Amino acid sequence: xxxxxxxxxxxxxxxxxxxxxxxTLTHDFALDDAIVITDNTFTKKGLSGIWDQLTNxxxxxxxGEKKELVAGGRYRPLSMVIYNLQYAxxxxxxxxxxxxxxxxxxLNGVLLFHILNRILPQFQGYLKGxxxxxxxxxxxxxxxxxxxxxxxxxxxxxxxxxxxxxxTLWFVLQYLDKKRIVDLLxxxxxxxxxxxxxxxxxTWLAVIPLTLYFFSKDSFQKVLxxxxxxxxxAIIWAVIRYQIVGGGISSVADNIMNxxxxxxxxxxxxxxxxxxxxxxxxxxxxxxxxxYDYYPKHIPIVGWENKMVLLSLLANVFLAFVAVWGxxxxxxxxFSILLYAITLSIASNIVFVIGAFMNERFVYVxxxxxSIVLGFGIFKLLExxxxxxxxxxxxxxxxxxxxxxxxxxxxxxWKNNLxxxxxxxxxSVNGAKSNVMAGxxxxxxxxxxxxxxxxxxxxxxxxxxxxxxxxxxxxxIDALILMGNAQWELTQNVNSALPYYYRILAIxxxxxxxxxxxxIIVEQAKSADxxxxxxxxxxxxxxNEMKAYLNLGRVYGREKNDLxxxxxxxxxxxxxxxxxxxVLSNLGTLYGLTKNYQxxxxxxxxxxxxxxxxxxxxxxxxxxxxxxxxxDKAKAEFDRAAQLDSxxxxxxxxV
Numbered sequence: 001x002x003x004x005x006x007x008x009x010x011x012x013x014x015x016x017x018x019x020x021x022x023x024t025l026t027h028d029f030a031l032d033d034a035i036v037i038t039d040n041t042f043t044k045k046g047l048s049g050i051w052d053q054l055t056n057x058x059x060x061x062x063x064g065e066k067k068e069l070v071a072g073g074r075y076r077p078l079s080m081v082i083y084n085l086q087y088a089x090x091x092x093x094x095x096x097x098x099x100x101x102x103x104x105x106x107l108n109g110v111l112l113f114h115i116l117n118r119i120l121p122q123f124q125g126y127l128k129g130x131x132x133x134x135x136x137x138x139x140x141x142x143x144x145x146x147x148x149x150x151x152x153x154x155x156x157x158x159x160x161x162x163x164x165x166x167x168t169l170w171f172v173l174q175y176l177d178k179k180r181i182v183d184l185l186x187x188x189x190x191x192x193x194x195x196x197x198x199x200x201x202x203t204w205l206a207v208i209p210l211t212l213y214f215f216s217k218d219s220f221q222k223v224l225x226x227x228x229x230x231x232x233x234a235i236i237w238a239v240i241r242y243q244i245v246g247g248g249i250s251s252v253a254d255n256i257m258n259x260x261x262x263x264x265x266x267x268x269x270x271x272x273x274x275x276x277x278x279x280x281x282x283x284x285x286x287x288x289x290x291x292y293d294y295y296p297k298h299i300p301i302v303g304w305e306n307k308m309v310l311l312s313l314l315a316n317v318f319l320a321f322v323a324v325w326g327x328x329x330x331x332x333x334x335f336s337i338l339l340y341a342i343t344l345s346i347a348s349n350i351v352f353v354i355g356a357f358m359n360e361r362f363v364y365v366x367x368x369x370x371s372i373v374l375g376f377g378i379f380k381l382l383e384x385x386x387x388x389x390x391x392x393x394x395x396x397x398x399x400x401x402x403x404x405x406x407x408x409x410x411x412x413x414w415k416n417n418l419x420x421x422x423x424x425x426x427x428s429v430n431g432a433k434s435n436v437m438a439g440x441x442x443x444x445x446x447x448x449x450x451x452x453x454x455x456x457x458x459x460x461x462x463x464x465x466x467x468x469x470x471x472x473x474x475x476x477i478d479a480l481i482l483m484g485n486a487q488w489e490l491t492q493n494v495n496s497a498l499p500y501y502y503r504i505l506a507i508x509x510x511x512x513x514x515x516x517x518x519x520i521i522v523e524q525a526k527s528a529d530x531x532x533x534x535x536x537x538x539x540x541x542x543x544n545e546m547k548a549y550l551n552l553g554r555v556y557g558r559e560k561n562d563l564x565x566x567x568x569x570x571x572x573x574x575x576x577x578x579x580x581x582x583v584l585s586n587l588g589t590l591y592g593l594t595k596n597y598q599x600x601x602x603x604x605x606x607x608x609x610x611x612x613x614x615x616x617x618x619x620x621x622x623x624x625x626x627x628x629x630x631x632d633k634a635k636a637e638f639d640r641a642a643q644l645d646s647x648x649x650x651x652x653x654x655v
Contacts, residue, residue, distance in 0.1 A: 003117075004134070010110055016141060017106035020407050024098045024151045028416040031292060032154040035062045037083050037097070046088035053080040057245045066245075073245035078196040079157040097153035104159045105141075105150050111166040112368070113137040118173055119215040120332075123379070136375035139399070140368050144287040144406040148360040151414035157198045158364045164194030165204050165365070172208055172226045176218050187229035188236075195237040200346045200365070205230055207342055214335045256296045256473060257433065260357050261349070264301045271304045273349050276358040278312025280344070283360065284370040287403075290360060290410055291424040291434065297472045298431035299357040332376055340369025417441055425465055432473040436482060439466030443486045459490045480504050481514055494525045498534055505541035519547065528559035549573035550583055557590055566590055574603075581610045588620050600624040615645035622653065631655055 004012070029038050035058075037043050042052040042061030049061070057066050058074035082100070090096040116133035123132035149155035168190040175183035194201035208230065212223055256262045261269045276299060283290070291298070302309055319337050326334025347354055347362035381392045413423045421438035428434045442462030449455040463486050469479035484500035491497075498521075504514045515538075522534045532555055535548045542548070550573045557566030570587045577583055584607035591600035604621040611617065622637030638653040 006110075006114075009113055010106075013106045013109035013113070013137075013141065016138075017102055017109065020142065020404065021102045021105065021150050021411060023408060023411050024102065024414065025095060027094060027098055027151065027411075027414055029094045029097075029153060030414055030417050030420050031152055033094070033097075033152065035059065036080060036154050037087065038092070040083075043080065043083045043087050046084055050081050050084050053077050053084060055244060074199075075241045075245045076157050076196065076198055078193060079160055079198075082156060082160075083153075094153060097156070098151075101150050101153060101156055101159060104156065104163060105146075108159060108162050108166070109137055109141040111163060111170070112140060115166050115169055115173075118170075119211060132375055132379045135379060135396075136368075136371050139375050139403075140371035142400055142403040142407065143284075143367055143371065144290065144403055144410055145283055145360050145367055146364060147290065147407055147410040147414065148292060149364050151411045155361060155364075158361055161194050161198035161201050162365050164190050164197055165201055165207075168194060168204065168230075169208055169211060172212070172223075172230075173216075175226050175229075176212075176216060176222065184225055184229045187226060188233045191230050191233040192237055195234065195241075199241075200343070202234065203343050203346055205234060207339060210335065210338055210342065214330050214332070255475070255477075257476065258355050259353055260296050260299070260355075261301075261353055268301050268303055270350075271302050271306065271309050272299065272357065274304075274312050274316070275299070275302055275306065275309050277316055277348065278308060279358060280363055280366075281312070281315055284363065284367055287406060289427045290406075291427040291431070292359070292420065293424050293428035293431035293434035294358045294360075295356055295428075295431055295433040298428035298434075300430075333373055336369040336372040336376070338369075339372070340366045343369075418445070422465075425468070429468065430472045432469040432476050432479065435465040435469035435472070436476065436479045439463065439469065439479070439486070440482045443482055443489065446486075447489055456490065459486055462486055463490070474503075475507055477504050477507060477511065477514075481511075481517065484514075485517060488521050492524075494521050494530055494534060497521055498537070502537060502541070505538065509542035509545075515545070515547070519551070523551070528555050531555045531559075544576055546573050546576040546580065546583070549576065550580075550586065553586060553590070557586075557593075563590060563594055567594070579606075579610065581607050581614075584610070585614075585617055585620075588617070588624070592620055592624055595627070597624045597627045601628065613644055615641040615648060618644065619648075619653075626654055 034040075040061040041064070042049040042056070045052065052061065054077045058076050058080060060066050061080075083097070086096045086100065113133055116136055117131070120133055149158045168187055171183050171186040171190060174180070175187065191201070191204070194204070209223075209227065212218065216223070254262075261272065264272060276294070279294075279299075304310070319341075323334045323337040323341070325331075327338070344363060344366040345351065347359075349357070378392065378396060381387050382389060413420055417437065418441050421434055421441055425431065425434040425438040439462040442458050442465065446455050446458035446462060449458065463483065466479050466483040466486060469476055470483060473479065480500045480503050484497040484504075487500065488494070488497040498518070501514050501518050504511050508514075518534065518538065522531050525531050525534070532552060535552045535555070538545060538548045549569045553566045553568075553570035553573060556562040556569060560566075567587075567590055570583060570590060573580070573583045574587060584603045588600045588604035588607060591597070591603065601621065601624045604617060604624060608614075608617045608621060618637045618641035622634045622641065625631075625634035625637060634653075635655045638650065638655065642648045642650040
């Protein structure tokens with residue numbers, strides 16, 4: 001069988017790419033797309049936001065400021081710039097983003113085949129219709145563990161990085177063949193862009209020399225200029241990255257959703273890491289079930305006595321033994337294991353905590369090591385004279401068939417946030433992340449419904465997920481605030497919602513969204529006593545919360561007609577915020593009601609200076625002047641109030 005031309009290779013992978021991932025083209029944005037696209041202010045600027053992407057940490061466009069959320073920060077401007085270009089062309093439409101992901105994934109397959117075809121010349125021949133490079137490339141291309149990367153637009157950083165990693169290796173091989181300066185320059189440019197796509201590209205400083213050791217006969221001296229080009233690119237990138245996001249790796253998380261090992265002992269941390277390393281192997285061999293939520297507590301904190309930890313330890317020790325055994329023999333299996341280990345190392349949590357136990361996208365490149373091992377094993381079976389070729393081909397067809405079914409069906413789950421969250425929350429039953437996302441989306445959607453029965457049912461469904469998240473992580477603020485919101489929407493009873501808000505205040509007394517939600521629902525309570533109880537409870541957590549004192553003053557004054565307590569709370573609010581208009585205005589009204597007119601004048605003058613265009617302030621001030629016999633000043637204030645509000649009848653005032 002003749003070798004495949006580049007055109008045929010491209011045609012094969014293009015057809016297979018759209019066969020496997022064509023159903024993602026109609027998908028919406030999902031999951032982390034909000035961070036990098038839909039809720040990212042830099043991305044939504046289009047072309048004018050490109051410089052912002054190049055000069056900031058990846059999270060700044062989403063949060064509005066630099067936040068130390070994950071160790072080492074994130075600087076991946078290449079994919080971010082592409083999102084800006086996509087937004088400039090297609091706006092809020094996700095189609096272009098999904099199409100670009102599929103196209104670059106196809107390019108991954110084509111580049112991988114050509115690289116393997118080049119470094120494995122002894123396997124270029126076709127055995128029963130297939131070569132090892134083609135078999136390995138197809139096994140990698142079909143593997144369902146890649147669905148998270150391809151089906152989620154945010155996964156472009158992984159796909160781009162792999163394109164540039166493979167391209168860099170290609171030009172290293174080109175340089176060894178032709179010794180051209182242009183190839184060295186290409187190495188510098190492509191490796192630099194790969195690092196801008198994703199930091200994990202740095203592992204290819206080891207992968208490329210490893211590849212040359214196993215599959216090239218060139219001496220170190222001949223390869224040295226290529227290594228120098230890689231080093232130049234890495235140094236330039238490191239300097240730029242340091243200027244943008246800083247240097248060093250430190251623990252910055254204060255909750256287990258950003259540092260899942262926060263509550264683990266040293267021993268438990270590494271036992272749990274070993275558990276995840278075993279889970280990666282299991283998913284590569286048997287990719288089911290797949291989920292985006294490998295966060296606490298879908299992955300539990302475990303000790304070394306755990307049976308799955310011990311099994312993972314044995315498996316990884318065995319792989320290490322095989323890798324060492326085959327290293328000096330330059331065996332392809334040894335190369336595959338080392339490739340897998342090196343590319344996974346940066347996301348393994350062994351060196352530094354990356355903010356998650358594990359994720360399927362972290363083995364996007366590493367899965368190539370598994371595909372080489374599997375492909376090599378199948379190829380050896382095809383060569384074996386005593387094994388029926390029809391049996392081997394049946395096995396190949398079954399593998400590709402199962403991979404296809406799993407990939408296409410898994411893609412459907414990534415349709416949108418609702419399908420993804422509700423599906424994966426029922427896989428990661430103890431996963432706080434997916435359950436809070438499912439509960440939050442259902443609650444948000446329920447609020448928009450006009451049918452009371454449908455609204456109630458959706459709220460109850462959402463609360464089931466939220467309760468799971470709270471059970472898994474009782475201090476999960478996102479889950480608690482959403483549960484409080486859902487309880488209010490379902491019952492319209494402040495006493496159902498407030499306990500969840502209080503739990504948040506016990507963790508963080510200054511949590512802005514919680515305080516805001518509390519004020520909204522408490523003000524809607526029908527009972528003045530319920531309002532007073534809620535605000536007094538709030539003050540137990542945050543004794544300096546000015547707005548609670550202000551609202552207590554209002555409730556006591558307006559609803560309880562208890563002017564003494566009203567004055568006490570309003571004066572306390574004034575001590576905390578002496579320049580707050582609402583406090584000054586309410587206190588001025590109260591002083592007027594208690595006939596303490598001079599005190600009323602003092603605070604209302606200040607209030608009118610802060611907000612000079614509020615008619616009511618001038619009316620109250622005018623009355624206070626009138627009752628202290630300052631008639632001219634009273635008249636001036638009444639005139640000013642009438643000018644500001646045409647509905648005011650000037651004749652109603654005493655002067």
